[in-house]
Amino acid sequence: MADAGRVFLVLAFVVATYTTLMSLLGAVKKQRDFHESAHNGIIAGAILTTLAWGALLYAFISMDFSLQYVAQYSSRDTDLVYRISGSYAGQEGSLLMWAWSLAVFHLIAQWQNRRSNQVLMPWVNVVMASSLVFFLGLLTFVSDPFKRLPYIPADGEGLNPLLQNMGMFFHPTTLYIGYVGFSVPFAFAIAALITGRLGDEWIRSTRRWTLFAWFFLSLGNLFGAQWAYVELGWGGYWGWDPVESASFMPWLTGTAYLHSVMVQQRRGMLKVWNMVLIITTFSLTIFGTFLTRSGVLASVHTFGASAVGPLLIGLLTILVVGSLGLLWARLPLLRSDDELDSMVSRESSFLLNNLLLVGAAFAVFWGTVFPLISEAVRGVKVTVNAPFFNQVEGPILLALVLLMGICPLIGWRRASTENLLRNFAYPFAIAIATALLLYFVVGIRVVYAAIAFGTCAFVLSTLFLEFYRGTRAKRLLTGRNYLSCLANLIWGNKPRYGGYIIHIGVILMAIGVAGSQAYKLEQEVTLNKGEEVSIGSYRLVYETLNTFPTRSKEVVSATLSVYSGGSLIGRMSPSKEFHKSHSTPNTEVAIRSTPLEDLYLILASWDGDRASFKFIVNPLVMWIWIGGWVVLLGTAIAYWPDAREKQRAVARERARVARVGAVPILEG
Amino acid sequence: MRGSALFRYWKGRRGMVLTLLRLNPWRFRRCQSVALAVLLLAATWAPALADDAADLINELMCPSDCVETLAVCQMTESVQMRAFVKAKVSEGWSKQKITDNLVAQYGERILAAPTKQGFNLTAWVTPFAAILGGGALITLLVGNWVRRRHVYDRLVSERVGATAGDGDLEGYRDRLRAELQDFE
Numbered sequence: 014m015a016d017a018g019r020v021f022l023v024l025a026f027v028v029a030t031y032t033t034l035m036s037l038l039g040a041v042k043k044q045r046d047f048h049e050s051a052h053n054g055i056i057a058g059a060i061l062t063t064l065a066w067g068a069l070l071y072a073f074i075s076m077d078f079s080l081q082y083v084a085q086y087s088s089r090d091t092d093l094v095y096r097i098s099g100s101y102a103g104q105e106g107s108l109l110m111w112a113w114s115l116a117v118f119h120l121i122a123q124w125q126n127r128r129s130n131q132v133l134m135p136w137v138n139v140v141m142a143s144s145l146v147f148f149l150g151l152l153t154f155v156s157d158p159f160k161r162l163p164y165i166p167a168d169g170e171g172l173n174p175l176l177q178n179m180g181m182f183f184h185p186t187t188l189y190i191g192y193v194g195f196s197v198p199f200a201f202a203i204a205a206l207i208t209g210r211l212g213d214e215w216i217r218s219t220r221r222w223t224l225f226a227w228f229f230l231s232l233g234n235l236f237g238a239q240w241a242y243v244e245l246g247w248g249g250y251w252g253w254d255p256v257e258s259a260s261f262m263p264w265l266t267g268t269a270y271l272h273s274v275m276v277q278q279r280r281g282m283l284k285v286w287n288m289v290l291i292i293t294t295f296s297l298t299i300f301g302t303f304l305t306r307s308g309v310l311a312s313v314h315t316f317g318a319s320a321v322g323p324l325l326i327g328l329l330t331i332l333v334v335g336s337l338g339l340l341w342a343r344l345p346l347l348r349s350d351d352e353l354d355s356m357v358s359r360e361s362s363f364l365l366n367n368l369l370l371v372g373a374a375f376a377v378f379w380g381t382v383f384p385l386i387s388e389a390v391r392g393v394k395v396t397v398n399a400p401f402f403n404q405v406e407g408p409i410l411l412a413l414v415l416l417m418g419i420c421p422l423i424g425w426r427r428a429s430t431e432n433l434l435r436n437f438a439y440p441f442a443i444a445i446a447t448a449l450l451l452y453f454v455v456g457i458r459v460v461y462a463a464i465a466f467g468t469c470a471f472v473l474s475t476l477f478l479e480f481y482r483g484t485r486a487k488r489l490l491t492g493r494n495y496l497s498c499l500a501n502l503i504w505g506n507k508p509r510y511g512g513y514i515i516h517i518g519v520i521l522m523a524i525g526v527a528g529s530q531a532y533k534l535e536q537e538v539t540l541n542k543g544e545e546v547s548i549g550s551y552r553l554v555y556e557t558l559n560t561f562p563t564r565s566k567e568v569v570s571a572t573l574s575v576y577s578g579g580s581l582i583g584r585m586s587p588s589k590e591f592h593k594s595h596s597t598p599n600t601e602v603a604i605r606s607t608p609l610e611d612l613y614l615i616l617a618s619w620d621g622d623r624a625s626f627k628f629i630v631n632p633l634v635m636w637i638w639i640g641g642w643v644v645l646l647g648t649a650i651a652y653w654p655d656a657r658e659k660q661r662a663v664a665r666e667r668a669r670v671a672r673v674g675a676v677p678i679l680e681g
Numbered sequence: 682m683r684g685s686a687l688f689r690y691w692k693g694r695r696g697m698v699l700t701l702l703r704l705n706p707w708r709f710r711r712c713q714s715v716a717l718a719v720l721l722l723a724a725t726w727a728p729a730l731a732d733d734a735a736d737l738i739n740e741l742m743c744p745s746d747c748v749e750t751l752a753v754c755q756m757t758e759s760v761q762m763r764a765f766v767k768a769k770v771s772e773g774w775s776k777q778k779i780t781d782n783l784v785a786q787y788g789e790r791i792l793a794a795p796t797k798q799g800f801n802l803t804a805w806v807t808p809f810a811a812i813l814g815g816g817a818l819i820t821l822l823v824g825n826w827v828r829r830r831h832v833y834d835r836l837v838s839e840r841v842g843a844t845a846g847d848g849d850l851e852g853y854r855d856r857l858r859a860e861l862q863d864f865e
Contacts, residue, residue, distance in 0.1 A: 247753035254748070353826040361823055368815045376808035383795065383804045391800055394790040396742050398750055401794035405808055535735065600755060617755070 015080050018068025019159040022109075025061035025116070026149040028054055033142040040135035040207075051138050055116075055123050058145060062116040066109055069158050073100045079165045082106060082158045088171035090565035090593070098181040099172045104306060104321065105158035107185065111302070112148040114193040119145065122197050122222070130218055136204035137197075144196060147328055155320050174566075174592045174599035180240025188233030188260055192298040194226025195267065199295035202288055206339045211346050213278045216287070220274070221652060227267045228648040234260055235641040246600030248535070248613050248629040250637065253402040258381045259301030262374045266294040269370035276363050281350025285340070286367070288347070292336040297374075299329050304381075357433070362420040369413045376405050403530070411465060414523050417516050418472030421479055440478065444471030462531035469520050469527070476513050476520075483510075503650065511651025518647055521640030528633030537617070539625045549630040551612055552576040556584070558624055566592045566599075571616045571624050575605065587616040587626070606635050734770040737779060738763055740793050750793050 032054030039047030069082075073096045078084040086099040086106070101110045119141040126134050152158065198219035205215040237257065238250040251257060270290040276283045307322025340347075353360050380397045387395045422436035448467030451457040457466070480499065487498035503510040536548050540555040547553070554574040561568055570588035574581060585603035592599060605612040613629040743754035744762055751759050751766070762783075769779045783791045795801035 245753075246755065247749075249753065252749065252753060349826075353823055354830055356823055356827060361819075364819050364823065365816075368812060368819055372808065372812035372815060375811050379808055380804065387795070387800065387804075394788060395795045395801065395804075396748075396790050396793055397795060397804065398742065398748075398793040400740050401804065404794075405805065409808075409812070617760075 014068050014071050014075075015077055015159050015161070018065050018072065019157070021061050021065035021068060022149065022157075022159065023153055025058055025065055025112075026146065026153045028058045028061060029116075029142055029145040029149050032058055033139060033146055036135055036138035036142055040139055043135075048135060051135070051142070052123060055120055055138065055142070058142075059116040059120040062109075062113045062145075062149070066113040069106060069109060070097065070100050072159075073097060076169070078167075078169050079161055080158070081160045081162050084162060084166055084169040086169070086172055088169040091169075091172050092177075094179075095172050095177045095181065098176070098185075101185055101189075102172060102176055102181070105152065105156045105160075107189070108148060108152055108156055108321070109158050110186070110189055111193060112145060112152060114189055115141065115145050115148060115196060118193060118197055122200075126218065130201075130214070132208050132210055133201060133204040133215060133218075136207045137200045140200035140203050141196060144200075151321055151324060155324065171565075171592070171595065174590060174595055175244060178240055178244045180236055180244060184233060184236040184240050186233075187229045187236055191226050191228075191230025191233050192263070192301065194222060194229060195263065195291075195295050195298055197222040198226070198291050202291045203336060203339065206288065206336075206343050209343065209346055211284060211343065213274075213281075216274050216277060223267070223271060223274075224648060224652050227264070227271055228645075228652070230260070230264045230267060231641075231644055231648070234264060235638075235644075239638060242634070243602065243604065246602045246615050248533070248602075248615070248627070248631060250529075250634070253380075253399045255381050256301070256305050258377045258402075259297070259304045262377050263294050263297040263301065265370050265374035265377070266290055266297060269367045269374075270294055272363050272370075273367050276360050280360060282353075282360065283364075284347040284349065285344065288340050290367075290371075292333070292340070293371075296329060296333050296336075299325060299332065303329060357423065359420060359423045362416065362423050366413070366416050366420060369409055369416060373406060373409045373413065376409060377402070380405065407461075410523075411468060414465075414472060414520065415468050417519065418468070418475040421513065421516075422475050436475070436478070440471050440474035443474045444468065457532075459531040462527055465527035465531075466524065469524050472520050473517070476517055479513060480510075507653050507655045508651050511647045511649075511653075514647030514650060515644050516647075518640045518643030518645075521636045521643055523640075525633045525635070525637035525640060528636070529631045532632045534630040536628045537625070538628070539623055542622045546628070548628045549610070549612075550577050551630070553614075553628060555624060555626075558619055558622065566590045568601075569616070569619065571619070571626070573603075573614065573626075575612065585612070585614050587614040589616055608635050609633070611635065733776050734767045737766045737770070737776055741766070741780075741783065742791055742793050744787055744791060 032051050035047050035051035035054055038044070039051055071077075072080050072083050073087055074093065076083070076087060076089060076096070078087075082103060082105050086102045087096050091099065100106045119138075122137065122141070123134070126137075130137075201215040201219045205211050234257075237260070241252065242248075242250040270287065273283050273290060274287055277287050303322060303325040306325065355361070380401050383397050384395055387393055418440060419437075423433070444467045447470035448463045451466050452460075452463045457463050480502070483502045484495055484499045487493070487502055488495060491498065491501075493501075503514075534549050536546065538546050540546065542555055542557065545552055545554040552575075554576070556572045556574055558569065558571045561570070568588050568590050570586045572584055572586050575583050575585055583605060585605060587603040588601045590599040590601055600615060603614040609632065611629075611631040611634045613631055615627040615629070617625040617627055619625065738751045741751045741762070743749050743751060743756060743759040745754075745756055745758045747754050747756055747759075749759075751763050766779060769782075770776075774782075780792070789796070795804045797805055
C-alpha cells in the first residue's frame, strides 16, 4: 500500500503539472479543448492526491513501520485516534494534507464555477494548479512521506504525549483548511488582474470562500488556544510563540479584507487596497508555513530546519513580486468609482478598522522577526515574547474593540451629528457607568481592566441597540412577538446580522481575555499530606499521591479536596504522565470551570508524601470559549445563502456601472 | 457675535461635541487620532502591578533552548532559575539588579522582551509609528477624496442647477469623474 501511495503521489504531481500547462494554454489560446483537458486534470489530480493521502492514513492505521514517517510518529501502544492524527503531525504528512486540501478546494471551486466566470476560471486554474504543483513537488522530491527505512523496526517512536490530545484532531486540520482556503480568493484576484475584469464580480464569487477560510482560521486559532490551556500545563492559552503569531497575522489581514470588500461592493472604492489585502493574507499563510518548516525561528511548534524552508521562501518571493508587479501594471484599471462624502462615515470608519487590523498584523510581524533583525544589525540575540506583545498588541486590539462599537452605528456615505449623538449617547453612558461601577463598587482597581470592560460594555450596548431597533421596527410593522421579529430580522439580512453576532462573540472573548490577564491569581506551594492552602475563594486540602501504570505510561496523580464557602465542592487530581516512548514527563492539569473563574491545578514535583503544586485562579476564561462558539454561530448565519442579499449586491453593481454611462455633463 | 455664539455652545450640555463636529470636522478627527495615539503610547509605558518576583518570572526566559518564559516552562533549568529569582528578591535585590545579573550570565536573550533603549527601542516604537503614519496618510487621502467630492458637487450644481434629482446628480458626478480621469 505504501508503494501505491508513492505512485499516487508521483502521478498526482505529473497530472498537476499537465493541468497547469493545459490551463495556461486554454487561458492564452482560448480554445475549449484545453479547458476540457484542464478540467479533467483537476478531477484526476484531486482523486490521485486523495488516494495518496488515504495510503498514508492506511500506513498509520496498520502500523507500517517500514515507512520512516510512520515510525517517527506512531507506535504499537498509540491509540487509533492518535495514529490517525499522527499522520499529519510531522513535516511530510502535514504537507500532504496541505496538497490534498488544495486539490479538493480546486475541484470544488471549478465545479461551483462550471457555468460562470468563464473568463476568470482558466487563470484561476493556472494559479491553483501551479500552487498544487509546488506542494506536490516538495512531497515528491524533498519531503517524501513514503520514504522507506532500510530495516523494519519492531516498534515506532510514538507520538509526542503533548500531541495526544483531541486538540490534535481539530487544531491542525482547521488551521490548514483556513490557510488553504485563502488560495481560492487569491487565485480569483490574480485572475481578475490578468484579465482586467476588476469590478466586484470576482469578490462576489469568492465572498463565501473568504468567509469559509476566515472561519476555519478562527477555529484553528481557538482550538490551539484551548489545547494549550488544557494540555501544556502553564495556565495560559496564548504564548505568542512565533508559529502562533504566524497563524494570527493572516487572520488579522483576512478580517480587514472581509470588511473592506464591503466598501468596494457598495461604493466601488478601495479596489487597490483589497487586492493588497488578499495578496498579503495569502502570502502570510505561506510565510506561516515557512516559519514552521524552516527552523529560522525557535518555536515549540516547528518541525525543525529542512530543505523545504528555502523553497518556501522562493515561492513567497515569486508570489509577492509577481502579484504586486501585476497589481502595479493594472493600477489604471483600479480607480475608484466614487469618493467619500464625509470624514465621518461608515466608509472612513472601515478605513480606520483596516488601519488597526493591518497595524496589529504588522506589530505581530515586527515582533516575530525582530530577533533576526537584531542579530543581523547588532550581532546580539534578543527574545521577543509575551511581555512585548501584551504591551504592544493590547492597546491596538482594545482600540479595535472600541471601533467595533462605533462602526455599525455610523451610516454609509455620511453621518449626521444628530444621528451620531442619538446612537452613541446611551452606549457611551453605559460604558462610563460600567467602568465606574467596576472600579469603585466591585473593586476592579486595575485601570486597564476597567477600561477594557467599559469598552466591552460600550460595544455590547451598541450591538444590542442595533438588534433592538430593528426588532422593534418589525414588531410595529407586523404586530408579531419580539422573538419572532428578532429571528425574522436576522434571517432577513444574514450577512449583516451574522456579522453583528460575530462581533458579540469577539466581545465575549475580549471580556475573557481582559479578566484572565488582569486578575489571575497564582500560588506555588509545597504541602505534606493533609495540609491545606487557600487561593481566592477556595481552600485546597492535599489528600493523597498515587502511582499507577497504564498500557503506555506510568501516572503519578495527586488528589486534592476543594472547598468553597466552607463546603466541599469536589475533588481534583492533577498528574504527571511518564510515557514509555518519551523521556520528558507530560503534565496533565486539573481544571474546574465556572462562568466566573477556572480553578487550575498543576502537580509540579513530589518527594515521598510531600508534593509541590502550582494553583491558579483564572477569572472569566470560560467566556473565551463561549465567545468562540458565538463567533461560530455568527459565521454560520453570515455564510448561509441569502438570495436577497445577492440580488441587492448585483443591483447595486449594475446601478453603479450604469451611472458612469449617463448623459453627457459638459454640453456646449 | 460668532464668538459669543461659540461660547454659548461651549457651555451647553452637548456644546463641545456640537462645536467640534459642526464647525470643524477635520479638527475633531485629528483630535480623535491624537487621543488614540496618546492612549496607545501611554499604555506601553504603564507600570505592571504584580509583585517583583512574579513580574520577573513573567519577564524572563528559560535559560535552556525551550523558548518559553520562566512562568510557562517546567524544565529543571526554569525551576532552578525561578528559585534563584525568588531568593534574590527576598534578599532585597532590586528587579534591575537581578535582571542585570542574569543578562551578564546569559545575554540579552534571557529577557522575554527587548529593552527600551538603543536599537531595541525600534522594536517598541515602529508598530505605533507605522499606525500613526498610516493614520496620517488615510486622513490625507480621505480629505482629498472629500474635497474632490465637494468640487464635483459644486461644479455639477453650478452647471445643472437645482432642478436635477439626486439620481441625475449622481450620474452627472460620475460622468464628470470619468471624463476628468480620462483627461489625466
